[in-house]
Amino acid sequence: MSNKTYNDLLCDTSELIVEATQADEAVFEAGSAERSTFQPLLSELRIRYTVLLSRLDTVYDQLLQPQKRLIVKRLLEACLGRLLEIKHDLVELHLSDFTYDDDESLKKLAVTPHEAEPCIPQYFVREREEEIEKRKTFITDTLIKLGHESPKQKPLVLTEQQAVIIIQSHERARQGRLRGQFMKEIRLLKEKGRDQKGEMTASAATAIQRVWRGFIARRDTRKRKKEEQLLIGMVLPPYSESKAVTRSEEIKQIRRNLQKERDSEFQKALVEIEEKLRAQHEVKINERIGDELRRWISEYYERTGKLPEFPSEEAGGSRAMYSRQGTGVDSNLSKSSPVSSKDSKKSKESKDKKNNKSEDNKNKHEVDDVKNFNCRSSCFLQDMVNANEEYEDIWKFRDDEIQHEKYDKDMIEREKMLKIEQEIRNIVDELMRSELELLQAAFDRDRAHKGKKSKKPQKKVRRGGKKSKKKKEKDLTPDRTTESLFEELVTNGIIRPYPFVKIDDFIGEKSYVGSEMRNQGQEPSPCLGDIRQLIKEYCILPLGSETVRASAPLVRSVLITGPSGSGKKMLVQAICSETGAMLFDLSPANIVGKYPGKSGLIMLIHLVMKVSRLLQPSVIWMDDAEKPFVKKVPKTDKTDPKRLKKDLVKIIKGILPEDRVLFIGTSKTPWDAEQKLLFQCYSKVIQIPRADYGSISLMWRTKLHRAGALSPRLELSCLSRVCDSYTIGTLLSALHSVLTTKRRLQLRVRALTAQEIAVQLSLLEPVYAEQESAAESWWLKTPMERKRQRHLQRLMELEQENEERAAAGK
Ligand SMILES: Nc1ncnc2c1ncn2[C@@H]1O[C@H](COP(=O)(O)OP(=O)(O)OP(=O)(O)O)[C@@H](O)[C@H]1O
Known part of the structure; x- marks a missing residue:
């Protein structure tokens, strides 16, 4: 597939992200509501994010432009994080780890239950391929050194002569078998000839024709039937990778290699452009910032008659000083996410509630806790909104086909200039801080004041104090690599x-x-x-x-x-x-x-x-x-x-x-x-529960199909029914014992039957009823299950109380 395919896919995905995040924010705005209200909303959101995850994974795996990939990765991780948050909300909502997808939501979003299962992003392993391979080799080498693991079997290497001898002997055997068959047929013919005296008549020729034509017609019908069944999906196609799938995998691999090239070009450009910009602008920026700061300090001194306090680097340095003394609060800082502002509202509400101590309210709170639900705040939603906006602003309407998806030089320059300026600003700030301290000391001396202690060392002490609170584990192996x-x-x-x-x-x-x-x-x-x-x-x-x-x-x-x-x-x-x-x-x-x-x-x-x-x-x-x-x-x-x-x-x-x-x-x-x-x-x-009929049937179909043993003669549903007290592992070991190499070779002429597997299975251990009931009663004692039961009980009690109250009111 082409660059355009993935760019279009990303564009569509970006629109879906807008829809999903808007729906998500609406859920937060709902605040606290009845548990039943949240179920369809959260279920729908979970499906939306699952679909987004798989789309973003496909794009991230195949997109070439390195800067665009950075944004896609941010989106991908935010989506992943939000998906997990919603999962945990759903668990809290149902008080069960299993969250089943709402049928209505699946229908609304036109998603199959299989598609609603999250995929594993390919970058988890792909980006660390080399490292993982190195570690594996290290483990294997160490084990081989210790003699724990036998070295891998080397492939068979033959000389030309040995190969010729093997081929010759096989060919002679084949010819021998053929000759034997031929001789057998001649002998049979001779015997037949002896029995049927007289010459072949015309009626015999007709009889042969009739049999042959019947055979041809039946064969064609069988073939057409099979084609039709394949077309409508009644029969699975033979298990072999199609050429189209192999080709598409090859293309994907080519794009991944190209991606690596683009990325290394990008990394190289990052270093080169930074060096160039430093050489051109470092001195000028240094002077400009220094002049600006000095001018600003002197103006401040003239206006107020004292020297300004210089914020620390963590507090924003000279930039923070401008904004604090200038327009007031930094607009960025004041801008808070919708999610967090909601949170603060919620926390205020909850504080208010705490203050109210009347008996009625206490009761109401308890009812609220049992009946109502509140979504936990999100750490990922805002990041996803921001990253998507960034994508829409920078990339959505750009045509990168012309540049063959190479890095964007202007963008790197802009980012690097900001970085260089910030670094230089930090250095100049440090210089200014010491200059200001000197000035302050001189100023104080002039006015015969004792010098005020600067805040910086105090802060350092405090921060140091905080850090020391963390208990550090003792390292027993400090000098080992x-x-x-x-x-x-x-x-x-x-x-x-x-x-x-x-x-x-x-x-x-x-x-x-x-x-x-x-x-x-x-x-x-x-x-x-x-x-x-x-x-x-x-x-x-x-x-x-x-x-x-x-x-x-x-x-x-x-x-x-x-x-x-x-x-x-x-x-x-x-x-x-x-x-x-x-x-x-x-x-x-x-x-x-x-x-x-x-x-x-x-x-x-x-x-x-x-x-x-x-x-x-x-x-x-x-x-x-x-x-x-x-x-x-x-x-x-x-x-x-x-x-x-x-x-x-x-x-x-x-x-x-x-x-x-x-x-x-x-x-x-x-x-x-x-x-x-x-x-x-x-x-x-x-x-892990007892294997259900659907899973067993799916397992048989998959495994038998792969082994080439699936045929209409094998009663799959019957077989699945009799297997219901066995684990999948036991079933697989039964199949393994039935399908010996000899039996596999016979499959073409003698199809596998359910009976053969069932006989083998009868020799193996099922999961006994006692073990199952022990597992069931243990499950009822697990913390989550207990919590769920307590909740249900409380709900019933409340309903009873309500009914009693209503009856008393009458
Ligand atoms: N759902 C499944 N799908 C495919 N293969 C399965 C499934 N369940 C089990 N197996 C296969 O069954 C075999 C046994 O599984 P495994 O060793 O993981 O079981 P286990 O529960 O750890 O057993 P034990 O407790 O005896 O160690 C493995 O070959 C595994 O691949």
């Missing part, structure tokens, strides 16, 4: 390599009736597709971007639970792969015998916390997460699982918003743990 710490953790098996898994490979349908059920007052059970979306929203999207992680609602730790084979490990690997994260394995079984003793444990925790920050984004993973908190350790367990019991909370609480570090626990039997301690550690709990 990151590389040596990295190597140590790899050697000890704490940092582990992981296979590349895409989150979209986690197969599952979404719940299509979720929103409808909620409207009817029932709580729907999520499907596997909803779990995939939740993992994206809580784990992948915040971890991938530094800006988003710093300002979006913080999720420090997640507990993923589910029976064996439900895909817990797969999800952890997908989180790491999609964000290019380092995987630290703190599973009890993995740390047995490593870093022994109390001091060893302190060192282990220190290393994990330090290196995970240095190599961020990082995922700290603990399998069998319930084990540190079990009440009684079985005697057969030699792993000392309680080693980390006391320190886990410390590790998790030590993750700050600016650290792109996520703690993930996975567990098969979370109910074995002491619940209070478990929930102290994990702020979010994701339980």
Whole structure:
């Protein structure tokens, strides 16, 4: 696709951003309202931002102009951040982590449920490709050095003679088989000839013709039927990448390479233009600012009879001094965002409410809290509006096709001039400050006053005081390089390599009736597709971007639970792969015998916390997460699982918003743990539910199609029905045992049947009803679920009270 395609797409997206942000601001203006009012509004906004995210991702991935890309990235990150904020608002609204899309909103925006699932921006990994590759190679090399991992198998290298011998032997075998077949046919013919005495008659020729024509006609009909079924989507096309898709991927890659070229040209130009401008203007600007300032100070002195106070650099320097003494308040400073002004109003309202202590009002507040909802203020909305306005002002109506999407020199010059002027102003300000101090001292001496203390040192002390409040962790390894710490953790098996898994490979349908059920007052059970979306929203999207992680609602730790084979490990690997994260394995079984003793444990925790920050984004993973908190350790367990019991909370609480570090626990039997301690550690709990019919059916269709084993003879719906108590992992292992190499070769002549898989499945373990009911009753004890139940109960009580009051009034 061409530059024009992506520029047009960006233009359209910009218009959609205006629509979305206006709708968003309207929601903020609504203030506090009933919970039911917010549901469709927030759901619609979530879908809008999801669509925007995927459009902006496409544009950012393919756009060439480097300066335009900077704005697109700002838009992309703001959109991502706002999407996460809305998600957390929806969670607060429903008091459930699962947020089902409103049917009406989907229809209104003409979006399918699949499109309403957020995509993972490609830049998360693409912009760090080299770094990720280097780290992977480092891990593999270290492991090979230690003899843990066998080196990759080298491709088979043959001499010409060896190759000829292999081809010859295969060719001779083929000829032999052909000759054998030929001889067999001759023998059969001879035998037939012996039986049928007499010559072939004309009726025999007709019989042959009839059979042959029938065969041809049936074959053509079958072919036409298949084509028609393919056209209307009743049958899936054979699993092979189409040429058009391959070609479009190639073109995309060419554009990405071109993008890199444009970017390096841009970076080079930034340096060159800055140097040139400095050489031309530095001295002149220096003199101009100096003269201006001196003139202004002397005028001020003449007007007021005293010397002005010079603001510090953080307070804006001489620019702030002009605006403060001149027109009054700086217009920029006074301009506050609609969102924040709303907030201040809201906070004023809430303060007023607090002051009112009458009994009636107290009651009303409680009712308000239960029935009403208030959206949290946004850190991203204003930035998105600003970036979009900037795009509209600078780029929307410009035709860059002529310049082949190269950097804009004038823009760089303007920006660099501003930067240089600011830098010089800071230097001149510093000079002026000392000149003013000298003048003030001389002035005071003249008037026989004691010199006033300047404010600057005082401020310094205060600021220093503030900083010292922050507790600094003791660095136990101050003299070691990151590389040596990295190597140590790899050697000890704490940092582990992981296979590349895409989150979209986690197969599952979404719940299509979720929103409808909620409207009817029932709580729907999520499907596997909803779990995939939740993992994206809580784990992948915040971890991938530094800006988003710093300002979006913080999720420090997640507990993923589910029976064996439900895909817990797969999800952890997908989180790491999609964000290019380092995987630290703190599973009890993995740390047995490593870093022994109390001091060893302190060192282990220190290393994990330090290196995970240095190599961020990082995922700290603990399998069998319930084990540190079990009440009684079985005697057969030699792993000392309680080693980390006391320190886990410390590790998790030590993750700050600016650290792109996520703690993930996975567990098969979370109910074995002491619940209070478990929930102290994990702020979010994701339980993988029993595989639903839709997800199982989708999984069979996808996997069998890929294996080339899908045929009309295979009863897919029957097969999906009998699989309903197995996890996807178990189903896949059954398929794997059925589809041996020999069976694969037979597929063309003997199609796979559901029975074959079902027989294999009967040998494997399903998820037993006891385990399912244990999981269900445990789920009711999770903090979010408890909160939801309390809320529902309070709502019912209030309704009852109202009814009673109404009855008493009558
Ligand atoms: N929804 C799914 N879509 C595709 N593959 C899946 C899905 N769920 C599980 N799998 C596959 O099933 C296999 C087992 O999954 P995994 O090892 O992640 O399960 P687990 O829950 O960690 O099991 P355990 O608790 O026994 O360690 C993996 O090959 C994984 O790819």
